[in-house]
Amino acid sequence: MTEPLFTTRLINYLFGGIAAAILRALGFHPANSALPINESFALEMVVALGLILFFLIVRLTLSVEKPNPVQQIAEMIHEFSSTQAEQVIGHGYQRFQPFVTCVFLFILLNNFMGLFPRVITPTSQPVVPLGIAALTFIYYNFHGVRVHGPFGYLKQFAGPVWWMSPLMFLIEVISHLARMMSLTIRLYANMLASDLLVLIGFSFLPVAFPVLPLALHFFVSIIQAYVFMLLSMIYLSLAVSHEH
């Protein structure tokens, strides 16, 4: 086990006691009692704090006459996600745009963490993508129920032919659960594979050569964050769409 990172130690110093108390109250025992918050969770918290700080700065310095660079970046992100959401979800996409944008930025920054030396990619631990995928699953099902009502949403599962409906219902339920699994494994396996590739690059020739796997990691990070956002938008649009 290597020395824990500075951020891990800081966050454990600040919140470790509370986290350990909560875990003990729920009947769990942290694997490492000195550091109850593990490395990937600490990195996630750093990313989340960074995002909150970014949005706070954008909100506080918002100006129509003189947009500063931070606002320009925020506008670029907004432009990108709104065009994508409008293409996929269509009418009424504004309601879902904050969620998918947050998912995109969070995954993107978590993936980029792996570019720094000695820092693990948080998303290469299976629990991190599972958390995001479970949140997406709950979110789109919630909106499906909100739009169609509980009975109407379940009726979507049954399909159009009434005597096939028991079979279709089972298949649909399994396929909805498999969406969560496939979202998790896609992100986790991609980041793990590219982490391993970076490791192989460093052990092959530690000078200059690892730039290639790191560049690959960079592109894979962007593409996987984009794919995750796109798939959650597609699931949302399928859940809230009306049949004509």
Next chain:
Amino acid sequence: MRKLQYVFMVLAALCFAVPVFAQSGSAAIDMAPVGVGLGMGLAAGLCGLGQGRAVGSTTEALARNPGTRAGLLMFMVIGLAFIESLTLFTFAMIIIKVK
């Protein structure tokens, strides 16, 4: 000539058989690397074929009608993600099963 061929074939078979005999007394041979290589090779190769078809037809469509760039790109990325996720399932199974 035919006889010589048989002799060489038997010799080749024995050549591969010798390590098996040598290890018969000790622990079982670890076949996991062979399985990993075969499984990952099959998955990656077939995934490459599938992705090649997808990207090929997308490029063709783009060449015919460059105006559809934005929509096509999105569909291609989704399709590639779905195709490669099958390979990644294999990879995840290997990571879980082989320690």
